[in-house]
Amino acid sequence: MPKVLVSDKLSPTAVQIFKDNGVEVDYLPDLGKDKERLLEVIGQYDGLAIRSATKVTEKVIAAAANLKVIGRAGIGVDNVDIPNATKKGIIVMNTPFGNSITTAEHAISMMLSLARQIPEADVSTRAGKWEKNRFMGVEVTNKTLGIIGCGNIGTIVADRAQGLKMKVLAFDPFLSPERAVEIGVEKVELDELLARADFITLHTPLTEQTRNVLSADAIAKTKKGVRIINCARGGLVDEAALAEALKSGQVAGAALDVFLDEPATDNPLFALPNVICTPHLGASTTEAQENVALQVAEQISAYLMTGEITNALNFPSISAEEAPRLTPFVRLAEMLGSFAGQLTETSIHGIRIEFEGNVAEMNTRPMVAAALTGVLKPLLADVNxxxxxxxxxxxxxxxxxxxxxxxxxxxxxxxxxxxTERQERGVAGTVFANGKPRIIQVKGINMEAELSPSMLYVTNEDKPGHIGRLGTLLGDLGINIANFNLGRMDVGGDAIALVSIDAELTEEQLGRIVALEGVKQAKALKFNA
Known part of the structure; x- marks a missing residue:
């Protein structure tokens, strides 16, 4: 039974989901804050469910001897060292859609609050003032909303904005014209969005390409009096440039839920009257917190129990329906890669993987990953x-x-x-009805062989007496033959013997095989059982 650690606070229902799926679970919601204790215990777990408090650092990953999956209840995985998790073969998942509606609603709320100056009016009224003329707002009806990043959350914002009778522009390099038409937005370039939008809202991840997407230069291109909303990630807006634009009137107001440095307890923007600030509340609703907790529990359980992979950040997804069908072909792909990798003696320039027949209609990405693993492992060892x-x-x-x-x-x-720099070497295989992978061709030579943990591969001249000499020598060496598979290109040309043996060959034994008359190449091969 796989074992999962929940080191941050998740709902009791999420913990029960693990149990209902046959997963042993330790619910220790304060453990994530205790770095030393986490290092001590992480080695005994197959899965780790976290929120933002647990920091899965390089040290934690190094100590996680059995860890197979990390699941983040939420979108951001800044607290997970994904490169080191990837090197160790640990799947990293998040729950990108559980917060979508909540975050989109917060952005719309911030926009409306900004349009009508509601927070400032509230403070003024509570102070005993009645400054009705001071808080002159603007309508959003018939205004233009520019959305930077029109993925899942941006699409929901667009839908809600259209309900408010707004015109919606979208800048997103990955938004197709067909999808733009489908969701009712006008796809534009960034400069056009900046020039036309009355309100701008950001819904894109923080990457090197999106960092400071609203820079000083970009803000200078906006329509005078624009209002800016950011409920996505701190760092998308140049905060210093935004402050200057607010003071000059280029930007009429800003509503920010995220900041470059968090927790943001001291920020120059806080002192400006035309700014609304909230403490990263985008995902902070009861429904959202419950949704992501349940979702991460289901995802981790499915992976550990069936191999289903959903919302992984470092591996292609595999559905529950695909997993049983893919498993034998993933195994075949890895064995083919291992076969070719063990025979390769020079640097690899390229790898070509061809899928033919029914397997070509399956999800090939896991098979490609398995094949690459097989090829690279003999050369690099620490590959998954x-x-x-x-x-x-x-x-x-x-x-x-x-x-x-x-x-x-x-x-x-x-x-x-x-x-390679010298040649191309191909190996082909199939999966029979019994689910067992088989080699069916090596270097263009047809043959059929089931791979076993220890094998001998021999290329030789196709001349009488070779099989007898090889069999006799193996007998003399005390090596029992489990299976003997043969193939040849044509009469008198190159032939191949692929022999399943019951023991591993020593270098000295392999040397004697290489010395046999007619042998061109001999390699001892090992495959995982």
């Missing part, structure tokens, strides 16, 4: 399905995938080709 694609990219290995309909006799066919 999560880290392999990133390692290949970092090392400049070009990865090509090809999918096509069935062309040969096999309903499912995967072919992996390793491209």
């Amino acid at each position: 399905m999560v880290s392999a694609p990133q390692i290949a990219k970092e090392r400049g290995v070009q990865v090509e995938t090809v999918t096509r309909e069935q062309q040969g006799a096999y309903e499912n066919y995967i072919r992996l080709t390793v491209i």
Whole structure:
């Protein structure tokens, strides 16, 4: 039974979800704040469920000997060292949609509050003043709202704004024209949005490309008197530039739920009269907190119990329906990669993976990750399905995938080709009806072989007597043959023997095999059982 640690506060219902799914769970909601204690205990857990208080640092990951998955109840994963988790093969998940409605509603609330100066009017009225003429607001009806980042939350904001009879512009490089039409927004470039919008709201993650997207230069391009709302991430708006624009009147008001430095207890923007500030409340509703807690419990349980992967930040998703079908093909892809990787002796320039038949219609990304793992592990050792694609990219290995309909006799066919500075070497396989992966071709030579933990691979000249000599030598060496698989290109040409053996070969034994008459290459291969 897998074991999960909940180190931050989650609802009792979320904890019960783990139990209902057959997962043992330790609910220790204050443990995340105790760094030393967390380091002591993390090694005994398969899963970790957190909010923002637990810091999953490099040290924590190094101590997490058995950890397979980290689930963040919420969107932001700034408190998780994702690169180190990836290197160790730990899936990192979040719950990106549980907060969406709540965050979108907060942005709309901030916009309306800003338009009517509600917080300042409230303070004034409570102070015994009746400054009706001071708080002259603006309507949002028929105004133009510019949305920077039109993903899930931005789309909800657009829908709510249209309900308020606003014209909606959207700047998002990943928003297709068809999707823009579908959700009723006008897709524009950033400069056009800045020039036309009466209100601007941000709903994009903080990346190097989006940092200070509203810089001093960008703010200078806005319509005079624009109002800015940020309920996404601190750092999207240049706070110093915003302060100057508020003082000059270029920006009529700003409503901020997020700040560059949090908790924000001292910020120059706080002193300005035309600014509304809230303490990162975007996700702070009872419904949202419950939703993300339940969602992360379901996601972690599904991964540990069935292999289903949802909302992972460092691995392709695998649905519950896909997992059973994919498993044998993922295994086949890794074995093909391992086979090719163990035979490769020079630097790898590229890897081509071809999927043919029914397997080509499946989710191929996990199979690609498995194949890369198999290829790279003999060379780098510390590689896993999560880290392999990133390692290949970092090392400049070009990865090509090809999918096509069935062309040969096999309903499912995967072919992996390793491209080196000297040659291309391909190996192909399939999965039979019993779910077992088989090799069906090596270097263009047809053969059928089931891979076993210890194998001997031999390339030789196709001449009489070789099989007898090889069998006799293995007998003399005390090596029992479990299975003997043969193939050849043509009569008298190159032939291949793939022999399943009951013991691992020593270097001295392998040397004697290489010395046999007609042998061109001999390699001892190992595969995970």
